[in-house]
Amino acid sequence: MADRRRIVLTASEAVPFSKTGGLADVIGALAKSLDQMGHDVVMIIPDYYVQRQRNRNLPKISDTGLRFSIDMNGRQMPASVNWTTLPGSDVRVFLIRQPEYFDRPQLYQENGHGYVDNCARYCFFSRAVLEVCRQMVLRPDVIHCNDWQTGLIPALLNTQYARVPGFERTSSIMTIHNMAYQGRFWHFDMPLTGMDWRYFNYHHMEAWGDMNLLKTGISFADQVTTVSPTYAKEICTADGGYGLEGVLRHRRDDLIGILNGIDDDVWNPEKDSFLPTCYSLDSIDHGKPQCKAFLQQRMGLPTRSDVPLFGMVSRMTDQKGFDLITEAAERLLSRDLQIAFLGTGDPYYESQITGLAQRFPSKVAVQIGFDESLAHQIEGGSDAFLMPSRFEPCGLNQMYSLRYGTVPVVRNVGGLADSVMDFDLNPHSLNTANGFVFADYNRDALAGTVERALDTFARPQVWKQLVRNGMSRDWSWNRSAEEYVRVYESAIANIDSRDEDGRR
Ligand code: ADP
Numbered sequence: 141m142a143d144r145r146r147i148v149l150t151a152s153e154a155v156p157f158s159k160t161g162g163l164a165d166v167i168g169a170l171a172k173s174l175d176q177m178g179h180d181v182v183m184i185i186p187d188y189y190v191q192r193q194r195n196r197n198l199p200k201i202s203d204t205g206l207r208f209s210i211d212m213n214g215r216q217m218p219a220s221v222n223w224t225t226l227p228g229s230d231v232r233v234f235l236i237r238q239p240e241y242f243d244r245p246q247l248y249q250e251n252g253h254g255y256v257d258n259c260a261r262y263c264f265f266s267r268a269v270l271e272v273c274r275q276m277v278l279r280p281d282v283i284h285c286n287d288w289q290t291g292l293i294p295a296l297l298n299t300q301y302a303r304v305p306g307f308e309r310t311s312s313i314m315t316i317h318n319m320a321y322q323g324r325f326w327h328f329d330m331p332l333t334g335m336d337w338r339y340f341n342y343h344h345m346e347a348w349g350d351m352n353l354l355k356t357g358i359s360f361a362d363q364v365t366t367v368s369p370t371y372a373k374e375i376c377t378a379d380g381g382y383g384l385e386g387v388l389r390h391r392r393d394d395l396i397g398i399l400n401g402i403d404d405d406v407w408n409p410e411k412d413s414f415l416p417t418c419y420s421l422d423s424i425d426h427g428k429p430q431c432k433a434f435l436q437q438r439m440g441l442p443t444r445s446d447v448p449l450f451g452m453v454s455r456m457t458d459q460k461g462f463d464l465i466t467e468a469a470e471r472l473l474s475r476d477l478q479i480a481f482l483g484t485g486d487p488y489y490e491s492q493i494t495g496l497a498q499r500f501p502s503k504v505a506v507q508i509g510f511d512e513s514l515a516h517q518i519e520g521g522s523d524a525f526l527m528p529s530r531f532e533p534c535g536l537n538q539m540y541s542l543r544y545g546t547v548p549v550v551r552n553v554g555g556l557a558d559s560v561m562d563f564d565l566n567p568h569s570l571n572t573a574n575g576f577v578f579a580d581y582n583r584d585a586l587a588g589t590v591e592r593a594l595d596t597f598a599r600p601q602v603w604k605q606l607v608r609n610g611m612s613r614d615w616s617w618n619r620s621a622e623e624y625v626r627v628y629e630s631a632i633a634n635i636d637s638r639d640e641d642g643r644r
Contacts, residue, residue, distance in 0.1 A: 266291070283313070296333075324350040366398075402617070450478065450479045457485050480521075543610070
């Protein structure tokens with residue numbers, strides 16, 4: 141192994157402690173992989189007490205005894221720090237407890253509205269992360285930050301903490317999981333960051349008149365990564381950059397796309413305890429029909445083995461293509477197929493999909509809500525999986541689908557483009573194809589591609605080859621974790637190249 145590094149991995153959510161989406165999966169799995177590679181990994185996340193109390197499978201969490209407070213614009217906010225170990229690893233997890241900020245029914249929002257003090261909550265968290273590093277004398281080689289909630293950390297690290305003992309050789313990595321969420325707040329929130337007002341400018345923390353915490357992270361981090369090679373290109377364009385394409389182009393030499401992996405301990409049909417029957421590539425002919433019948437029963441759909449069953453597990457937002465699905469529904473549902481939805485999010489899409497299930501009860505079933513067991517059962521029991529995303533930084537569900545022998549039908553964007561190869565009727569494509577891909581974001585493109593999938597489903601030998609191609613590739617984290625380590629090493633090697641303002 142190369143040098144053993146002390147890596148602090150920090151984010152606003154991480155499996156198994158808290159989760160609203162793929163970010164949590166990534167943090168939990170990456171920490172474990174880095175640990176298995178022999179690195180010394182410390183995870184720092186907020187302590188969401190309400191979510192923690194709901195989850196009975198967590199390891200024992202203890203008080204470290206560490207206490208400090210952060211000056212939030214004149215108000216001293218106390219923090220205490222709990223700790224535990226990430227199950228199945230030696231990763232130490234520090235959970236920053238601040239009841240007023242983090243003991244809430246949800247992580248970021250309720251009823252479609254973000255918490256009004258999100259800026260204060262995550263500025264506090266970011267500042268507390270550095271205090272934990274300092275007071276626990278962690279002396280990290282790398283602090284790996286994820287998304288806007290931790291975007292302030294590289295800025296503080298390169299300014300206030302630059303000469304603090306223990307941080308002299310600490311580099312920072314900023315990983316972007318989704319450009320659509322930037323942590324944009326009005327400039328009067330600057331005092332919450334603890335940064336000097338002089339950093340409220342185009343080169344550092346300001347974008348389009350607002351304070352922007354994702355931009356802050358991008359400007360100050362030693363290296364910037366995002367979660368797929370295609371998304372790394374997309375975010376440098378006006379379409380994908382959401383206003384930050386300029387700063388990303390400026391950092392282009394330090395920007396790299398690393399496709400996420402999947403956690404083989406959690407998403408593995410050979411040992412998935414949520415499935416009625418586990419299966420591998422060798423036993424899929426026996427296992428999948430049982431999982432399919434189980435899913436149909438659970439969702440209240442007719443139990444038929446011959447009908448192609450499509451699954452979808454998703455946040456119900458504009459990003460995920462629900463508008464295309466509702467627009468294409470009449471055409472799609474004129475065919476003999478079933479669709480099982482699991483999701484929650486925008487009340488408009490929730491009611492659209494619920495309406496479809498009421499109108500077509502033998503073809504469409506939906507469960508509104510967040511349900512880990514059903515998510516696994518949809519992956520295991522469906523024949524195909526829908527992801528017609530408008531944009532998709534990486535996407536995990538298509539990789540879970542490939543692992544579970546569930547053929548993905550996806551749009552050609554971001555990580556979907558990097559993981560799903562289209563079966564296009566060309567005989568050679570059968571050697572590599574593992575799904576169905578369309579390009580244009582419109583209902584006919586989606587419907588036509590679902591119809592291609594239906595026609596292929598009627599040719600079992602061909603379908604089976606697509607399943608085999610998907611299941612036989614290694615989707616685990618090992619490859620991605622190695623790429624992250626290369627990024628850490630290059631950040632460590634370049635630590636002396638910051639400008640006098642701490643900016644790279
Ligand atoms: P994103 O991070 O944009 O939400 P990803 O595909 O990267 O999308 O990851 C989504 C993760 O969240 C997957 O693990 C998926 O199974 C899970 N998920 C999303 N919605 C639900 C839900 N309603 N119930 C259970 N799991 C869900």
